Amino acid sequence: MKKAICPGSFDPITNGHLDIIERAARVFDELIVGVLVNPEKKNLFSVDERVEQIKSLVRDLPNVRVKKFSGLLVDLMNKEEAGVIVKGLRAFSDFEYEFQMASMNNKLDPTKETMFMMTKAEYCYLSSSSVKQVAMFGGCIKGLVPDQIIPDIMRKINSK
Ligand code: PNS
Numbered sequence: 001m002k003k004a005i006c007p008g009s010f011d012p013i014t015n016g017h018l019d020i021i022e023r024a025a026r027v028f029d030e031l032i033v034g035v036l037v038n039p040e041k042k043n044l045f046s047v048d049e050r051v052e053q054i055k056s057l058v059r060d061l062p063n064v065r066v067k068k069f070s071g072l073l074v075d076l077m078n079k080e081e082a083g084v085i086v087k088g089l090r091a092f093s094d095f096e097y098e099f100q101m102a103s104m105n106n107k108l109d110p111t112k113e114t115m116f117m118m119t120k121a122e123y124c125y126l127s128s129s130s131v132k133q134v135a136m137f138g139g140c141i142k143g144l145v146p147d148q149i150i151p152d153i154m155r156k157i158n159s160k
Pocket residue numbers: 007008009010036071072073074100101104105
């Protein structure tokens with residue numbers, strides 16, 4: 001049974017993330033979406049809010065589970081018996097950061113492999129931080145994130 005994990009901050013989840021999750025769910029028998037608990041970072045959504053949003057977005061994908069995690073990704077992988085990390089690669093600019101993380105994870109546990117999926121061209125420019133910035137300055141975020149979380153994003157931004 002091939003089990004993989006798709007980790008991230010997902011603050012908020014974008015259509016690019018969701019596309020990678022859906023495609024990875026077709027490749028692996030089981031996919032865990034690992035949502036990072038990162039108290040040092042000023043997130044828009046709490047980790048529990050992010051987990052609930054993603055759970056509702058993947059409810060029609062029976063082989064996908066959503067879990068929050070803190071600490072090392074490889075520790076979560078060992079607990080869950082997952083051998084593969086799946087990440088989306090948007091552009092050449094992602095390479096250095098992703099190469100560093102993949103190499104560190106492989107050094108921490110050489111039994112783990114990172115596999116990259118090329119982000120669809122239409123999502124290549126998309127990031128959680130750019131979505132937050134566009135929303136904060138009144139731009140339209142339709143098509144960038146799943147429709148159902150747009151009201152949550154606008155509510156959070158307007159309350160800040
Ligand atoms: O969406 P992000 O913020 O780019 O995701 C980063 C994430 C969650 C994949 C990464 O920060 C992570 O795996 N953090 C857990 C800590 C860890 O295992 N660090 C060692 C690898 S550098």
